[in-house]
Amino acid sequence: DGGITQSPKYLFRKEGQNVTLSCEQNLNHDAMYWYRQDPGQGLRLIYYSQIVNDFQKGDIAEGYSVSREKKESFPLTVTSAQKNPTAFYLCASSINSGRPRGELFFGEGSRLTVL
Amino acid sequence: SQQGEEDPQALSIQEGENATMNCSYKTSINNLQWYRQNSGRGLVHLILIRSNEREKHSGRLRVTLDTSKKSSSLLITASRAADTASYFCARAQGGSEKLVFGKGTKLTVNP
Numbered sequence: 426d427g428g429i430t431q432s433p434k435y436l437f438r439k440e441g442q443n444v445t446l447s448c449e450q451n452l453n454h455d456a457m458y459w460y461r462q463d464p465g466q467g468l469r470l471i472y473y474s475q476i477v478n479d480f481q482k483g484d485i486a487e488g489y490s491v492s493r494e495k496k497e498s499f500p501l502t503v504t505s506a507q508k509n510p511t512a513f514y515l516c517a518s519s520i521n522s523g524r525p526r527g528e529l530f531f532g533e534g535s536r537l538t539v540l
Numbered sequence: 541s542q543q544g545e546e547d548p549q550a551l552s553i554q555e556g557e558n559a560t561m562n563c564s565y566k567t568s569i570n571n572l573q574w575y576r577q578n579s580g581r582g583l584v585h586l587i588l589i590r591s592n593e594r595e596k597h598s599g600r601l602r603v604t605l606d607t608s609k610k611s612s613s614l615l616i617t618a619s620r621a622a623d624t625a626s627y628f629c630a631r632a633q634g635g636s637e638k639l640v641f642g643k644g645t646k647l648t649v650n651p
Contacts, residue, residue: 531582
């Protein structure tokens with residue numbers, strides 16, 4: 426079945442370590458996104474990509490990095506520069522990359538905890 | 541803040557009752573979308589309403605949009621315990637490539 430796969434589901438990190446969250450989609454979607462969700466909060470956009478080899482910063486990009494080498498994959502690296510990385514991370518994709526934004530398809534999320 | 545406000549923040553009702561959630565926003569939109577999130581899971585798209593539409597239905601869901609008041613509402617009729625979740629509105633704002641999400645309404649449907 427088509428969908429978005431995020432891994433790992435749970436991840437623990439020591440302070441000062443970089444971690445990479447995986448996001449893979451087989452929906453043949455052009456656009457992919459990373460959101461961060463904190464308890465009781467809405468989603469905040471970290472990075473998004475409308476096409477392979479191109480991506481843009483969202484509202485809270487500091488301390489994060491991404492790559493888009495393949496259409497299917499959009500990994501997110503949480504670097505040691507991110508001061509408060511403990512959160513629930515959601516990856517999403519959409520069929521088009523134009524405006525206005527259409528429906529987003531989400532993965533099941535990755536919960537990162539910094540020890 | 542670009543985020544709008546969802547109201548109420550939390551809602552608790554009995555099975556069979558209707559649930560109404562509201563979403564307000566500040567800037568012009570191209571469309572407004574509603575999503576559902578079960579605890580600890582990803583979001584699932586429910587319905588999209590365009591700025592030139594006033595009402596849309598999908599099963600037990602009814603969404604209205606009032607662009608003059610910059611507000612939208614989501615009505616779930618004949619609620620079930622399985623409807624327990626958080627519900628988010630997201631705005632596709634004019635001239636922007638991004639969707640802006642609200643903080644959500646946490647709905648609890650008691651059996």
